[in-house]
Amino acid sequence: MFETLVSYLSYPFVIHALVVGVLVALCSSLLGTTLVTKRLSYIGDGLSHVAFGAYAIAAVTGITQNMLVIAPVTTLAAVLLLRRKQRSRVQGDAAIAMMSVTSLAAGYLLMNVFGTSSNLSGDVCSTLFGSTSILTLTQSEVLLCTIMSIVVVGGFVLLYNRIFAITFDETFAQACGLPVGRYNLVLAVMIAFVIVVGMSLVGALLLSALVVFPALAAMRVCRTFKSVTICSAAIAVTCALLGMLTSMLANTPVGSTIVVFDAVAFALFMLLGAARKG
Amino acid sequence: MTRLACTDLCVGYSGMPVAEHIDFCIGDGELLCIVGENGIGKSTLVKTLLGIIPPVSGELQIDYTGHGKGVGYLPQRGESQRDFPASAGEIALSGRLVRIGPRAFFGKEDREAARRALERVGALEWYDEPFDRLSGGQQQRVLLARALCATSSIIVLDEPTTGLDPEATQSLYQILDSLRADGMAIIIVSHDVDAAITHATHVLAFEDVAPQFFSVADYRAHRHARLCEVE
Numbered sequence: 414m415f416e417t418l419v420s421y422l423s424y425p426f427v428i429h430a431l432v433v434g435v436l437v438a439l440c441s442s443l444l445g446t447t448l449v450t451k452r453l454s455y456i457g458d459g460l461s462h463v464a465f466g467a468y469a470i471a472a473v474t475g476i477t478q479n480m481l482v483i484a485p486v487t488t489l490a491a492v493l494l495l496r497r498k499q500r501s502r503v504q505g506d507a508a509i510a511m512m513s514v515t516s517l518a519a520g521y522l523l524m525n526v527f528g529t530s531s532n533l534s535g536d537v538c539s540t541l542f543g544s545t546s547i548l549t550l551t552q553s554e555v556l557l558c559t560i561m562s563i564v565v566v567g568g569f570v571l572l573y574n575r576i577f578a579i580t581f582d583e584t585f586a587q588a589c590g591l592p593v594g595r596y597n598l599v600l601a602v603m604i605a606f607v608i609v610v611g612m613s614l615v616g617a618l619l620l621s622a623l624v625v626f627p628a629l630a631a632m633r634v635c636r637t638f639k640s641v642t643i644c645s646a647a648i649a650v651t652c653a654l655l656g657m658l659t660s661m662l663a664n665t666p667v668g669s670t671i672v673v674f675d676a677v678a679f680a681l682f683m684l685l686g687a688a689r690k691g
Numbered sequence: 692m693t694r695l696a697c698t699d700l701c702v703g704y705s706g707m708p709v710a711e712h713i714d715f716c717i718g719d720g721e722l723l724c725i726v727g728e729n730g731i732g733k734s735t736l737v738k739t740l741l742g743i744i745p746p747v748s749g750e751l752q753i754d755y756t757g758h759g760k761g762v763g764y765l766p767q768r769g770e771s772q773r774d775f776p777a778s779a780g781e782i783a784l785s786g787r788l789v790r791i792g793p794r795a796f797f798g799k800e801d802r803e804a805a806r807r808a809l810e811r812v813g814a815l816e817w818y819d820e821p822f823d824r825l826s827g828g829q830q831q832r833v834l835l836a837r838a839l840c841a842t843s844s845i846i847v848l849d850e851p852t853t854g855l856d857p858e859a860t861q862s863l864y865q866i867l868d869s870l871r872a873d874g875m876a877i878i879i880v881s882h883d884v885d886a887a888i889t890h891a892t893h894v895l896a897f898e899d900v901a902p903q904f905f906s907v908a909d910y911r912a913h914r915h916a917r918l919c920e921v922e
Contacts, residue, residue, distance in 0.1 A: 450775050571795045578785045581775055588741040588764040589789045589841055636821035637778040 414662060421661055429555045434653045436562035437614045438623055438671070440607045442649030443569045445628035446642050447580045447600065456494055458621040459509035460608045463490040465617040466516030466523075468540050473527040480557055484609045491601035491608075543616035543668025550613060558610040565603050572599065577638050615668030623649065626675035633679075633686030648678050693718050693754065694845050694876040695740070700749035702732060702739040708747050709735040712901035717893065719844070722867065722877045724887040724907075727897025733880050734767075737849055740878070753845070763838030763846035768827070768854055779825065779833040780818040783809050786840025808836040812866050828859025835866065845876040852883060864890050884914075 421427050441457075448454055467486035471479035494509055524537060550558075569576065578586040579596050587593050611620045631644035656671030663670075696716035703709040710732030717723045725733055738744045739751065741762050753762065763786070784797060784805040791797060809815040812832040817825060822833065831851060838846045848867075852860040868890055871877055881887040888894060894910035896903050905913060 446776075574785065574788060574791075574795070574797060577777070577781065578788050581777060581782065581785065582766065584743070584766050585764055585785075585837070586788070587743045588762060589786070590742065591788065632774075632776050636776055636824075637819075638776055638781055641776040 418658065418662060426550075427661070429552075430550055431654065431657055433550060433555055433558045433562075433610070434614055434657045434667075434671070435650050436559060436566075437607070437611045438627075438649040438653035439646055440562050440565040440569075440603075441611055441620070441623040442627035442645045443566065443642065444600070444604055444607055445624040445626075445649075446631070446638070446645055447576055448604070448624055449628040449632070451580055454621065454625050455506070455509055456491070457604065457608065457624040459494065459513040460487055460491055460605060461612065461617040461620040462513035462520075463487055463516045464608050464612050465540055466520035468612070468617075469520030469523045472536065473523050473529075475529070478553070480554070480609060483612070484561075484605070487608050488602050488605035491605040492598060495597050495601040539616065540612070541616050541618045542666060543612075543614055543619060554613055558613065561606045561610050565606050568599065568603055572596065573642075576600070581638075615671055619668045619672045622672040622675055623653075626672075626679050627652070630675075630679040630682035633682040634689065648682070649675075652678050694721075695754070695878075696750075696752045698750040698752075700736075700739070700751055701747040702735045702744075703747045704735070704744065706747060710897065710902060713749070713895075715893070715895050715902075715904040717845075717876050717878065719874045719876055720871055721892045722871050722879065722890055723893045723895060724884075724891035725878065725880045725895045725897070726882065726884050726887065727902070729882070731897045733897060734849065737847055737878075737880055740847055755844070763842035765831070765834050765838050765846065765848040765851055767849045768831070768851075774823050777822050778819050779809065779814060779822055779836075780805060782822055782833055783814075783836040783840055786837035789841045805836070805840055808839040809833070811839060811870075812836045813862075826859070828855050828863065831855065831859070831863055832866070835863075839870075843875070845878070846870075847878045847880075849880045850882070851879060852881065852886065860886065 448457060464483050464487045467483040468479055470486075471482035474482075476482055490512065494512070521537060524533060528536075575586075575591060575596055578589065578591065579593055579600075583593055607624070608620060611623055615623060627645035627649040628641065630648050631641045635641045635644045652674040653671055656674045657667055659665065659674075660667040660670040693716050697713050700713040701708050701711045702713065713736065715723065725736065727733055735744070739746050740753075741764055784801060786808070787797060787801040787804060790804075791801065806815060806818065809818060812835050814829065814832040814836055817829060817833065822830060825833065835846075835848075835851075838848075851863060855863065864886070867877055867879070871892075879887055879891070888907055888910065891907050894905045894907055896905065896910065896913075903913075
């Protein structure tokens with residue numbers, strides 16, 4: 414088994430896939446802490462459905478560089494949703510539900526009626542649950558994912574203290590003269606980027622697992638913002654690596670394998686947290 | 692020295708007035724208590740004082756000389772996030788955001804300032820404690836330290852003692868008294884009139900007519916007269 418692994422690792426595209434997987438997991442876990450504590454976990458879920466709708470449009474209209482469609486549409490949806498949330502929480506909730514089911518339905522309808530692909534259900538399945546093999550990522554996808562991840566990680570590190578202030582207490586941040594609206598916008602764009610890069614790894618339906626699980630697991634054990642952030646990043650990267658290696662060796666779908674590892678990690682940290690308290 | 696002055700100020704949201712004809716001023720070493728029923732425009736006034744919403748009309752002047760550009764703020768309890776993973780130190784430090792300008796990270800002096808602010812309110816021992824494990828009174832002190840990190844001239848407290856036990860309330864007022872003695876201007880919004888005016892130097896009363904500004908002695912007389920009227 415070890416030898417198989419080493420032989421796999423000698424292929425550059427395997428390395429590429431691992432790099433992308435780790436970056437995606439890292440990005441989503443960084444934003445996860447903010448989204449979970451701001452009670453915005455469902456935004457990631459809603460947006461990934463929008464991204465599926467955008468993917469369908471790209472597929473039907475025959476645009477091969479589908480990221481060029483998915484990225485702007487998802488970003489726009491993220492901005493609209495966060496704007497809405499500032500005005501009213503309850504309606505924002507419903508707006509997301511509507512937006513996500515509509516794009517899911519419309520996306521599938523579009524692909525079904527106008528789809529040119531001979532393997533329709535295969536296409537739909539890999540968009541929803543991630544590429545059956547992560548090795549099918551194209552060179553340009555790898556590059557785009559890497560650039561977007563660097564933007565998200567860099568943005569998060571530079572804005573860390575401001576994101577903390579806005580997440581903990583928006584009113585105080587405003588009183589400090591922080592342009593909270595603008596930072597929420599930046600946050601929305603970063604979330605959209607994460608959704609777009611994450612979709613190629615675990616697929617639209619499973620994406621929020623990458624966002625939510627590491628942060629929730631870390632929050633069971635760590636009690637400061639810094640330690641939660643670092644711990645969730647470590648959990649996410651570990652689970653992504655374990656998941657990808659397992660999927661290569663055992664020939665399982667990569668997205669679901671990673672998510673199962675994340676869920677197990679959450680369970681472990683929950684027990685650890687309970688043991689500490691008790 | 693006058694720190695903050697309102698002249699015929701009208702506050703409200705997107706041009707719609709909530710409270711009008713507000714006139715008052717507060718100087719260094721004074722404590723203004725804003726009293727009145729809920730929904731009468733106290734919180735709107737606070738948001739205006741903090742610069743979160745612009746005044747509808749009238750004038751609001753704040754003297755920032757010698758101090759950062761922010762007004763320190765202690766929000767109503769429950770406005771900040773519940774079960775948020777943060778230590779008291781991290782929260783106090785976030786008040787320094789006002790001072791770091793475009794810099795991305797806090798420096799050594801910011802950390803020291805956060806420690807000093809926590810010490811000032813008797814909360815330094817909880818520096819590494821998780822915020823949500825502290826009691827209500829302890830949390831308020833940490834948030835007060837955060838406000839002190841943002842400013843050293845004027846702080847606004849919105850219902851700071853709601854939900855606190857008498858002992859915690861008393862110790863919070865003691866801290867405010869000592870800050871005032873150090874020359875800070877303090878504005879408290881409160882519906883607990885009796886406790887607040889014991890410590891106030893001035894009162895802004897939102898009653899049925901336009902908000903009236905009193906010295907605390909005049910307000911006692913005014914209140915007494917009103918109570919007699921009712922009887």
